[in-house]
Each structure stands twice: as C-alpha cells, then as structure tokens.
Amino acid sequence: MKKKGSLSLLALMLVFSVVLAACGNNNENASGSSSPSASAGASGSAAPSGKPINLYVENEIKNLSQWAASDDISFTVLNNVSEGLYRLDADNNPQPALAQDVAISDDKLTYTFTLRDGIQWSNGTPITAADFKYAWLGEMNPTTATNGYSFILTDYIVGGAEYAAGTGTADQVAIEAKDDKTLVVTLKQPTPFFLRLTSLVPYFPLNEAFVTSQGDQYGLAADKLIYAGPYVLESFDIAAGAVLKKNPTYWDNSNVKTDTINLKVIKEQSTALNAYKAGQIDRVTLASSDVDANKSNPEFGTGIKFRTTYLQFNTKAEGLSNVNIRKALSLAFDSNILAATILNNGSSGASGLIPDLMSGDGTKTFRELNGKVIEANIEKAKELWAQGVQELGSAPKLTLLIADTSEVKDVATFLQSEFKNNLGIDVAIDTKTSKARNELMDNNNYQMAVTAWGADYDDAMTYMDLWTNHTPYRGNYESSEYDALIANAKKETDDAKRADMLLQAEKQLVDTDAVVAPIYFGGYSFLQKSNVTGLIYHPYGNPVEFKSAVAQ
CATH class of the missing domain: 3.10.105.10 (Dipeptide-binding Protein; Domain 3)
Known part of the structure; x- marks a missing residue:
C-alpha cells in the first residue's frame, strides 16, 4: 500500500523476515511443490498441528491499535488476529471472510455485503455491520486515526474525503449499517479492486464498546484487544515478540491448521540465519551475500513483490x-x-x-x-x-x-x-x-x-x-x-x-x-523448513497468512 504523495505501506512497513523482507509472494514450500493454499485449508483435510511454527520479525511490534498501526509487522499480526469482509487466498484473489457474499449494483458503485451468521468477537460479542461502519469512519477521522491510511477508504467511498477534511459529516459518508448483517457502501467510481481493498487492515471491523473501554491503552497489550480472526494473542511484548493461539470463536476455526505461531524479534540478519540453522525458527530471509551459498539447498526459495x-x-x-x-x-x-x-x-x-x-x-x-x-x-x-x-x-x-x-x-x-x-x-x-x-x-x-x-x-x-x-x-x-x-x-x-x-x-x-x-x-530469497507448508505470502497488502500453515 502507498500513501498518496508520501511514503507507502510497503515503504513504511519495516523489512522483516516473516514477510520476506517486504510483502513477498510465495505459496510454495522450499522444494518448489505446491503447499496447502487457502482453498486447501478450507477443505479441512488436515487436522490442526500440535507443532508450533516459529517465525521472526526484524523489529519491534510497535502498536496493534488498528487506527495507529502503520508498519508491516503490526499489519501481519493484525491480519491473523482479525480479518475483513474478504480475505486473499493463495492466488491473491479475494474470498468471502466475515462477509458471506456481496451484491454489486449494475453501475458497479453500490456494494451490499451480507455478513455470515454467528460471527463473533473473542469475548462472545456478535460482529455486526455497525462494527465495520465504526472502524471505517474512525480510520477516516484524523482525530482518531494516526496511521496515515485514511486515503485507502476516502479515495473510494462517497463522502469520505469531505469527512476526513472536515468539510463533511459522518452522516454524509456512504456507509450504511442497514441491519446487523447488512452493510451497504457506495463508491465514487467503479473500482474493480474494491473487494481486495476490503481485505486490508484499515477495512477491518472494530467493536466500539470495547475500544472505548480501553481508551489510550487499546492495542498495547494482549488483553487490550479482542479478536475476530484465526488467532488470538496469548502474549505480546513489543521488544520480544508475540505468541498467537488458535481462536476458538473464529467462524472457520476447524480449518485453522496450527495451534501456535511464535513470533520472535531478531534484529540482525546473521543472527536470524544462525537461529534458522539451529532449528529455532522455520523460515529466514537471505541477504544477497548469502544467496549463492544456499541456492542448492532444497529449502531455498524465492518470491516476488x-x-x-x-x-x-x-x-x-x-x-x-x-x-x-x-x-x-x-x-x-x-x-x-x-x-x-x-x-x-x-x-x-x-x-x-x-x-x-x-x-x-x-x-x-x-x-x-x-x-x-x-x-x-x-x-x-x-x-x-x-x-x-x-x-x-x-x-x-x-x-x-x-x-x-x-x-x-x-x-x-x-x-x-x-x-x-x-x-x-x-x-x-x-x-x-x-x-x-x-x-x-x-x-x-x-x-x-x-x-x-x-x-x-x-x-x-x-x-x-x-x-x-x-x-x-x-x-x-x-x-x-x-x-x-x-x-x-x-x-x-x-x-x-x-x-x-x-x-x-x-x-x-x-x-x-x-x-x-x-x-x-x-x-x-529465503530458506524455509521442508516440514512447514501452507504459509501464504502476498505481494501487496497484508503480508502473510498463517491460517493454512502447518508443521508436519
């Protein structure tokens, strides 16, 4: 993602190994054979793994408040502890996530999303259309959002730019929570990629009651968040890393393949490579100077962004x-x-x-x-x-x-x-x-x-x-x-x-x-343990999906 006339999400996003040193795309295991994709994960053919997957990030996990997060590390965590109306699959195509489906008007300007039955936050509160409206308006509002990504909504949604500039009101933004399950959005112009946009973190829902109750502490600790995605945070330390556990209230819980994802903060590339060789982490991004020495390794792979x-x-x-x-x-x-x-x-x-x-x-x-x-x-x-x-x-x-x-x-x-x-x-x-x-x-x-x-x-x-x-x-x-x-x-x-x-x-x-x-x-270029499959990396947007990943 890019900030218009400024830095981009990809530029701002700190380079780190979980996302292959930038939003890379590789949905294969290191030997080059196809790994489980999002669709394979949805089949439920593999039982959840008792083996944790160990990955690393190259900088601190700064802030998990959705309206403040502006780096790739935070976006990776948020993408796996929450989700939007749609989620990208292994081929980078948007698939229904919290939305069951969408109806698009003939002029391709009005999107009517129907939410899934029974979706809920990790505290048992139902996820409703109002949660999306609250989150989207908050992202557009410069008094609540500080991450600089209002443009990713205001460029497209009618009334959004005016609201963000202070020349319009929230009531004039074309986002309607028609009822708990129906969200209606009107766009300024036909936007063929709009469903892809709804898979991005700024489009995720937020529960107003919970966010308000946490005040300025929201997103700063594991217990200062509630979750709508495949995982929840068991622990979260800015300098040390995070532990993600399978979310029992997630609507597609049966198809989450791994119970535990460990993210460690390792700032030095050489330290990370040594940790990989010692079996402490399951994937490492290679510096250019290390590529030739590892090209013949069956765990070697490449990806694009x-x-x-x-x-x-x-x-x-x-x-x-x-x-x-x-x-x-x-x-x-x-x-x-x-x-x-x-x-x-x-x-x-x-x-x-x-x-x-x-x-x-x-x-x-x-x-x-x-x-x-x-x-x-x-x-x-x-x-x-x-x-x-x-x-x-x-x-x-x-x-x-x-x-x-x-x-x-x-x-x-x-x-x-x-x-x-x-x-x-x-x-x-x-x-x-x-x-x-x-x-x-x-x-x-x-x-x-x-x-x-x-x-x-x-x-x-x-x-x-x-x-x-x-x-x-x-x-x-x-x-x-x-x-x-x-x-x-x-x-x-x-x-x-x-x-x-x-x-x-x-x-x-x-x-x-x-x-x-x-x-x-x-x-x-990277190395990935041959027993780890199903990690899905995207060349843009949210960097990596843990949902279908499994360590055999």
Missing part, C-alpha cells in the same frame, strides 16, 4: 527534455544482468512499469496482455542518443540522483557502467539521504533519479494514475492524451475496455514518451 524500481526522468530538465535522449537511456542497460548478477535476491529485470502477476483484465495478467514494453537494445540506444544530441546541438552532461541505500548504490553503479560502455557517456552519481533526495525531486532540482513504487492494491491503476498529477517528483510529465486515458479508465465499467486504456497508458508512459525507465521488479 509488487514493487518496481525505475528511473524517473525530469522532462523539463536540461538534456532530458529531449525524448530521444530519454529513450536512449531507457534502452542502454540490461536489467536482467543487474537482477541476476548484482541484486541476486529474487528480483527480476523489468519489462514494463507494472510488475509480473498483477491483475489485468480478469483472465490474463497485465504483463501477459501488454508484453515487454521495454527491453535492452544497445544499437537502437546509440542511434537515439546520436539523434538526440543532434537535436540538442551538443551532448548533455547528466547526473543521476539516488538515495544512500546499499541496494540503490549498487543499481546506480551498474547504470553508470552501462551508460559508459554502451553510449560512451559519463554520468555522475549524486548520493543523498532518502529525505534529501525526495526534497530535491519535489523542488525540481534533478535530471533523473532512481526511485520506486510499491502497489497499494492489485491493479495497474495504483501505478498509472501517479503521473496525472504533473508534479516535479513525477518528472513534470504533462499529456492530455495520457490524462484522458486514466480519467476514462476510472469511469469505465467494462473490464476489457478499462484494461485496454491502462495498457495504452503504460506504453505511452514507458515507450512513446519515455517518462520513466523501469529497471527491476522486487523479489527476495
């Missing part, structure tokens, strides 16, 4: 205002070499802005539909560079702005070398703190920069509408044709037509106008 690192060109900057110069730079490096030899962590060379496996038209992924919109072509890059230099009158002097992280530094050095070898040009590297880099970009003081974006939700729009704001950070890109494609896609109710507009938009952004040059799609 919906995150694209790319070159952002400033279309108003000296030299880079020329489209042929931008196109030349885009084609002058081979990101597959970068991913395989330098990153070496499960990342892959980018073939477009939208990552592999993101949804497309409902039948094929976006990448399957649009294919490769960018691919290294050194000879073409040389031709375009020469043409651009001729148009400018001289070769531009270029500087690449980057943040001071080790991975980005490696990427920048690789690009610098590729530009030298393939175009014969010297590109300077300007390294700044992440904050300083962002400020320079915001203030239009850069030519090109390495930056990244991680998905808020499983739809190309989470990327494509960024470049309609015409800001310096997005390269000062202005195109009425591009803006129209995005605006029309947001209103289109036909999925195929909508997808076609987004496909055209990606080609225009990356190929025709060369506003960005995608570099690589995020990935990770």
Whole structure:
C-alpha cells in the first residue's frame, strides 16, 4: 500500500523476515511443490498441528491499535488476529471472510455485503455491520486515526474525503449499517479492486464498546484487544515478540491448521540465519551475500513483490527534455544482468512499469496482455542518443540522483557502467539521504533519479494514475492524451475496455514518451523448513497468512 504523495505501506512497513523482507509472494514450500493454499485449508483435510511454527520479525511490534498501526509487522499480526469482509487466498484473489457474499449494483458503485451468521468477537460479542461502519469512519477521522491510511477508504467511498477534511459529516459518508448483517457502501467510481481493498487492515471491523473501554491503552497489550480472526494473542511484548493461539470463536476455526505461531524479534540478519540453522525458527530471509551459498539447498526459495524500481526522468530538465535522449537511456542497460548478477535476491529485470502477476483484465495478467514494453537494445540506444544530441546541438552532461541505500548504490553503479560502455557517456552519481533526495525531486532540482513504487492494491491503476498529477517528483510529465486515458479508465465499467486504456497508458508512459525507465521488479530469497507448508505470502497488502500453515 502507498500513501498518496508520501511514503507507502510497503515503504513504511519495516523489512522483516516473516514477510520476506517486504510483502513477498510465495505459496510454495522450499522444494518448489505446491503447499496447502487457502482453498486447501478450507477443505479441512488436515487436522490442526500440535507443532508450533516459529517465525521472526526484524523489529519491534510497535502498536496493534488498528487506527495507529502503520508498519508491516503490526499489519501481519493484525491480519491473523482479525480479518475483513474478504480475505486473499493463495492466488491473491479475494474470498468471502466475515462477509458471506456481496451484491454489486449494475453501475458497479453500490456494494451490499451480507455478513455470515454467528460471527463473533473473542469475548462472545456478535460482529455486526455497525462494527465495520465504526472502524471505517474512525480510520477516516484524523482525530482518531494516526496511521496515515485514511486515503485507502476516502479515495473510494462517497463522502469520505469531505469527512476526513472536515468539510463533511459522518452522516454524509456512504456507509450504511442497514441491519446487523447488512452493510451497504457506495463508491465514487467503479473500482474493480474494491473487494481486495476490503481485505486490508484499515477495512477491518472494530467493536466500539470495547475500544472505548480501553481508551489510550487499546492495542498495547494482549488483553487490550479482542479478536475476530484465526488467532488470538496469548502474549505480546513489543521488544520480544508475540505468541498467537488458535481462536476458538473464529467462524472457520476447524480449518485453522496450527495451534501456535511464535513470533520472535531478531534484529540482525546473521543472527536470524544462525537461529534458522539451529532449528529455532522455520523460515529466514537471505541477504544477497548469502544467496549463492544456499541456492542448492532444497529449502531455498524465492518470491516476488509488487514493487518496481525505475528511473524517473525530469522532462523539463536540461538534456532530458529531449525524448530521444530519454529513450536512449531507457534502452542502454540490461536489467536482467543487474537482477541476476548484482541484486541476486529474487528480483527480476523489468519489462514494463507494472510488475509480473498483477491483475489485468480478469483472465490474463497485465504483463501477459501488454508484453515487454521495454527491453535492452544497445544499437537502437546509440542511434537515439546520436539523434538526440543532434537535436540538442551538443551532448548533455547528466547526473543521476539516488538515495544512500546499499541496494540503490549498487543499481546506480551498474547504470553508470552501462551508460559508459554502451553510449560512451559519463554520468555522475549524486548520493543523498532518502529525505534529501525526495526534497530535491519535489523542488525540481534533478535530471533523473532512481526511485520506486510499491502497489497499494492489485491493479495497474495504483501505478498509472501517479503521473496525472504533473508534479516535479513525477518528472513534470504533462499529456492530455495520457490524462484522458486514466480519467476514462476510472469511469469505465467494462473490464476489457478499462484494461485496454491502462495498457495504452503504460506504453505511452514507458515507450512513446519515455517518462520513466523501469529497471527491476522486487523479489527476495529465503530458506524455509521442508516440514512447514501452507504459509501464504502476498505481494501487496497484508503480508502473510498463517491460517493454512502447518508443521508436519
């Protein structure tokens, strides 16, 4: 998830091993065979395991108050001790959870959710439609929510933005608890991914009476929470970790496969790897330096995340205002070499802005539909560079702005070398703190920069509408044709037509106008004990599902 115009959930979310160092997606065991998926878990074919599963996180579990939680660790815990109307399955598709089903109006604007019979909080209180309305309004209200994720509701629900801004009232927000089992929500525009949004933590229900009774202590200890998910917290220590126990009141309790999940706080990667080797934890994320030594291990695996690192060109900057110069730079490096030899962590060379496996038209992924919109072509890059230099009158002097992280530094050095070898040009590297880099970009003081974006939700729009704001950070890109494609896609109710507009938009952004040059799609490598199966990792949103996990 991403905060609009700010940091994202994926960026804010602390990197940690339970979620594979970022919202990774791997639903297989280490040997590569399919592990139990959400659907397999629902079959009830395996009895709950007496063996606990031991995992770790790389930082403290800061706060489990739903309105305050803003990091990946907290979101992982909350996703497993509560749930929303829908929950993602092993294929990242939304499946009914606390909701039994939904009716969607013909104009795709009104969603009428029917809750399951008999669902209840861990204290025996019924879960009702009012619990969702209370939680959602609280998330929109800046006086109650401090996590910065109101946008994930207010961007979509009628009246939400006005309520959050103080120009509207709660009564004007289109969320109606029609009765205890019926929740009606009206959206501003067709949103094909809305059911996926309801699986996210900010969309989870909250019990008003309990939250109010706990005051400012809510979410700070195991007994300061009540639970609606597969697990409850037996214990919770900010610095040490947490113990999750199977929730006896959960509606699908019979299909929760493991009785106990232990989460330990281990901050050093080397310490975690040693703990894994000693059998103290069941899964560990590998540093790039440890990948080669473990690739032949049958417990080795890789996964992906919906995150694209790319070159952002400033279309108003000296030299880079020329489209042929931008196109030349885009084609002058081979990101597959970068991913395989330098990153070496499960990342892959980018073939477009939208990552592999993101949804497309409902039948094929976006990448399957649009294919490769960018691919290294050194000879073409040389031709375009020469043409651009001729148009400018001289070769531009270029500087690449980057943040001071080790991975980005490696990427920048690789690009610098590729530009030298393939175009014969010297590109300077300007390294700044992440904050300083962002400020320079915001203030239009850069030519090109390495930056990244991680998905808020499983739809190309989470990327494509960024470049309609015409800001310096997005390269000062202005195109009425591009803006129209995005605006029309947001209103289109036909999925195929909508997808076609987004496909055209990606080609225009990356190929025709060369506003960005995608570099690589995020990935990770890990080791997982061969007796542990059914852990489900998602490339966006709530990072990991424990519900179907089992240790044989």
